[in-house]
Amino acid sequence: MTQKEQHKKLGDTLWDIANDLRGVMNADDFRDYMLSFLFLRYLSFNYEEAAKKELGKDYPPSPSKDLRADFLVPPPLELWYKKNKADINEFEEQMRKKVHYVIKPKFLWSNITELARTQNGDLLETLQKGFRYIEDESFESSFKGLFSEINLNSEKLGKTPKERNDKLCKIITKIAEGIADFSTDTDTLGDAYEYLIGKFAAGSGKKAGEFYTPQQISTILSKIVLLDSQDPTTGYKTKLNKVLDFTCGSGSLLLNVRTQLKKAKGSIGKIFGQEKNITTYNLARMNMLLHGMKDTEFEIFHGDTLLNQWDLLNEMNPSKKIEFDAIVANPPFSLRWEPNDTLAEDFRFKGYGGLAPKSAADFAFLLHGFHFLSKEGTMAIILPHGVLFRGGAEARIREKLLKENYIDTVIGLPSNLFYSTGIPVCILVLKRCKKKDDVLFINASEQFEKGKRQNSLSEKHLDNIVETYKFRNERERYSRRVSMDEIKKNDYNLNISRYVSTSEDEIQIDLEDVNSKLTEINKSIKTNTDKHNEYLKELGLKPI
Numbered sequence: 001m002t003q004k005e006q007h008k009k010l011g012d013t014l015w016d017i018a019n020d021l022r023g024v025m026n027a028d029d030f031r032d033y034m035l036s037f038l039f040l041r042y043l044s045f046n047y048e049e050a051a052k053k054e055l056g057k058d059y060p061p062s063p064s065k066d067l068r069a070d071f072l073v074p075p076p077l078e079l080w081y082k083k084n085k086a087d088i089n090e091f092e093e094q095m096r097k098k099v100h101y102v103i104k105p106k107f108l109w110s111n112i113t114e115l116a117r118t119q120n121g122d123l124l125e126t127l128q129k130g131f132r133y134i135e136d137e138s139f140e141s142s143f144k145g146l147f148s149e150i151n152l153n154s155e156k157l158g159k160t161p162k163e164r165n166d167k168l169c170k171i172i173t174k175i176a177e178g179i180a181d182f183s184t185d186t187d188t189l190g191d192a193y194e195y196l197i198g199k200f201a202a203g204s205g206k207k208a209g210e211f212y213t214p215q216q217i218s219t220i221l222s223k224i225v226l227l228d229s230q231d232p233t234t235g236y237k238t239k240l241n242k243v244l245d246f247t248c249g250s251g252s253l254l255l256n257v258r259t260q261l262k263k264a265k266g267s268i269g270k271i272f273g274q275e276k277n278i279t280t281y282n283l284a285r286m287n288m289l290l291h292g293m294k295d296t297e298f299e300i301f302h303g304d305t306l307l308n309q310w311d312l313l314n315e316m317n318p319s320k321k322i323e324f325d326a327i328v329a330n331p332p333f334s335l336r337w338e339p340n341d342t343l344a345e346d347f348r349f350k351g352y353g354g355l356a357p358k359s360a361a362d363f364a365f366l367l368h369g370f371h372f373l374s375k376e377g378t379m380a381i382i383l384p385h386g387v388l389f390r391g392g393a394e395a396r397i398r399e400k401l402l403k404e405n406y407i408d409t410v411i412g413l414p415s416n417l418f419y420s421t422g423i424p425v426c427i428l429v430l431k432r433c434k435k436k437d438d439v440l441f442i443n444a445s446e447q448f449e450k451g452k453r454q455n456s457l458s459e460k461h462l463d464n465i466v467e468t469y470k471f472r473n474e475r476e477r478y479s480r481r482v483s484m485d486e487i488k489k490n491d492y493n494l495n496i497s498r499y500v501s502t503s504e505d506e507i508q509i510d511l512e513d514v515n516s517k518l519t520e521i522n523k524s525i526k527t528n529t530d531k532h533n534e535y536l537k538e539l540g541l542k543p544i
Contacts, residue, residue: 011196018031032283039289040134043109043289096140101295102138116169116170119169132147143285198212236266242322245328272298328379331365333383335361336358339364360384373431384426405437408434411442412445415445417457437483443477
């Protein structure tokens with residue numbers, strides 16, 4: 001079994017467990033329990049493995065599996081704590097240096113699963129205390145509210161504390177059994193986590209647009225922003241100091257940028273994300289840690305991007321403006337918002353001919369991100385097609401961006417690729433350092449694999465888009481470089497089909513030639529019919 005197949009199998013196993021256990025609970029609610037337990041499992045395993053190395057021969061051996069089933073087996077680390085109370089502080093200081101966090105033995109997954117296995121009535125209370133400890137004390141930087149959406153006292157788990165405790169025992173035991181036969185490295189569990197997020201997103205329908213970008217589309221955006229802006233043909237950048245997704249959802253798009261850069265033997269200084277939805281914000285923080293990122297390697301902020309509530313990005317001192325080498329985003333499509341006079345003077349939006357209309361904040365999101373793009377950076381953002389041709393304020397913003405030569409590429413994607421909408425969408429690529437004075441249009445709307453509920457892109461489709469972008473290739477009915485003069489003649493309308501149509505040219509018919517051929521055919525028919533009748537006559541038969 002390949003690594004990819006193993007990751008999928010683990011994801012499928014966990015998904016089957018989720019469907020089996022959630023009962024009357026809807027998928028969105030159960031998602032938070034399932035993913036939080038997987039997160040605790042990851043932190044605990046990582047911590048215990050590091051503790052084994054740190055303590056060496058002093059680390060107690062694992063208890064025998066032959067012990068009676070109803071006997072509560074304490075984790076080895078708990079045994080060490082009891083015997084070495086004077087050394088605990090020094091040990092935890094070393095663990096903070098090595099894995100950047102501490103978990104008390106009683107809150108480790110190995111202890112939680114033991115409580116579940118023995119149907120111990122303390123499980124519910126221990127989990128509650130464990131979650132609070134991780135939020136407030138485990139990490140140097142506070143992760144307050146990380147489990148705020150996990151209501152362990154919810155009646156959806158049971159009407160009484162005992163019923164809730166019993167339900168949690170069942171869920172945790174099943175998860176522990178499901179994981180047992182698989183590799184537990186960061187990549188495997190991290191990929192299974194991403195897979196589950198995608199499965200929950202598919203089950204959530206339109207709600208999924210709040211937190212998940214399909215991996216194929218994430219990969220397109222990631223590869224685009226990683227290509228060397230000076231000369232994309234030479235390959236990918238090897239270092240990005242700062243990367244931003246200002247509507248980061250579960251963080252899957254940011255993690256994809258990190259993955260693609262690691263494949264190119266490169267590295268990221270720090271990842272930044274912003275998310276308005278509290279549940280999704282917590283999911284993003286867990287997702288970062290579960291993929292092996294240290295708490296010092298990322299910063300996720302909970303707040304409204306359009307109001308720019310993040311002090312880090314609020315230009316109280318313009319000389320300290322923070323800039324990003326790569327920006328990726330999949331903001332909510334055509335979100336209604338409330339622009340006002342204060343926002344009209346906002347440093348992000350001034351100078352573009354007005355604010356995005358109340359009915360669609362698409363350009364407000366775009367301008368927010370673009371403001372923080374570095375001189376040599378690249379921004380790739382997913383937007384509805386309306387931004388390419390709608391009039392009014394959007395037309396003025398579009399015209400300004402084109403005149404300043406900021407829009408590099410427009411990519412049209414097939415319909416029904418997203419969980420949140422069936423409409424076709426586009427990717428806009430923006431740069432401050434554009435070398436060409438044309439715009440590349442890629443019309444990939446006809447290249448996809450049809451699915452029952454959702455379409456998808458194959459590796460070939462994905463590579464076609466990236467390679468065409470990389471070399472700015474022109475292909476009939478697929479891609480074309482369009483001069484600014486032509487775009488100006490079209491009133492700065494960027495509707496892709498104006499420049500790259502996927503329809504086949506109509507066959508030109510020469511009517512005189514057709515008429516001549518028909519006349520010859522009729523003559524031939526008459527000649528052969530006359531000849532045939534002569535034969536019939538000789539045979540004494542009636543001519544036709």
